[in-house]
Amino acid sequence: MNNTELALRSVNVTRYVTPLREGGSMPAIAEADDGFLYVLKFRGAGQGAKALIAEIFGAEIARALGLKVPEIVFASLDEAFGRIEPDEEIQDLLRASEGLNLALHYLSGAITFDPLVTVVDSKLASQIVWLDCLLTNMDRTARNTNMLIWHRELWLIDHGASLYFHHSWQNWKEQALRPFILIKDHVLLPYASELEAVDKAFRAILTPALIASIAALIPDEWLVDEYSFESPEEHRQAYIHFLETRLDNSNIFVKAAQDARKALI
Known part of the structure; x- marks a missing residue:
């Protein structure tokens, strides 16, 4: 791929x-x-x-x-x-x-995920928690899970609140190294007991080439209104650098998630 x-x-x-x-x-x-x-x-x-x-x-x-x-x-x-x-x-x-x-x-007929109704196994819970730590996604809480059940499978939706650092590009390189503190409110965190194994597997998948190929999907016209960068390509490269830095230092957000889970259970 x-x-x-x-x-x-x-x-x-x-x-x-x-x-x-x-x-x-x-x-x-x-x-x-x-x-x-x-x-x-x-x-x-x-x-x-x-x-x-x-x-x-x-x-x-x-x-x-x-x-x-x-x-x-x-x-x-x-x-x-x-x-x-x-x-x-x-x-x-x-x-x-x-x-x-x-x-x-549009997933016609899908229903909102309810953790009291649907049991998520520890591997899938760990995968989703890891993903949201990487993306700094604040929108997977009990109040707003942004997950649907469709054809008896769990589907993830609405990642628009991820990467919230890009609303202010100040100190973005430092932010790439920070743990994701809001993971403490993640609806699946109590079940995420396999974070270390998931971290190893997912880091092997998310190669620099794959991250660059996803970044290349972003239209240039969506990258022109940020005064911190001189060109759309410089702007795009900043996203790539942010994600690569988080992947290279994933132990930081994995440990923070593990600590937050221990505090819950």
Whole structure:
């Protein structure tokens, strides 16, 4: 896989179905010209392209590690949608998102993961906890698990809150070396007893070539509004460096997760 160039499909949004008024980004269910329904993530939402960048890194790293995530695609939004939408708030969002956005395949009939109903084995729990430590994903708590049960399997969704360091690029190299303190609130942490074994296996998969291939998926136009970098490529390389540094020093976040788990149990 590391020698294969990654690519995302592209679709055109043909029908805005309904908003999903959950969180601050106001995603929506939309239909595309391939006939499928998607959860559409808007570039014009509050956190802008950064949330979409985090989504690509989160989903594609998870997929490379063998975890279940919906297919993500680039979704183009025509300016006509902003003109015909009667809701002014949604109309503003659509107009601000004309052009290239991101969408996740809609898992019709999926139900929200409930840890009191569904038992997750220690290996899978450890894999997901490790992933979220790497990505500094704060959104996998009991209040908001961002996991679904679909066809009796656990699927990971919504990684837009990952890599939160990129909302301020100050001291980002130092941040790459920090433990992920918020892992103490992770809904699967009590069951994550195999972190060391997972760390060894996952570090072997996430090679520099694979991280670079995922970073290459990020469109240049999503990397131009950050004044800390002189070019989209310099911006992209910063993400690569951040992730490679965390992988090279994964013992830091693994130990922090283990300590947080001991405090819970």
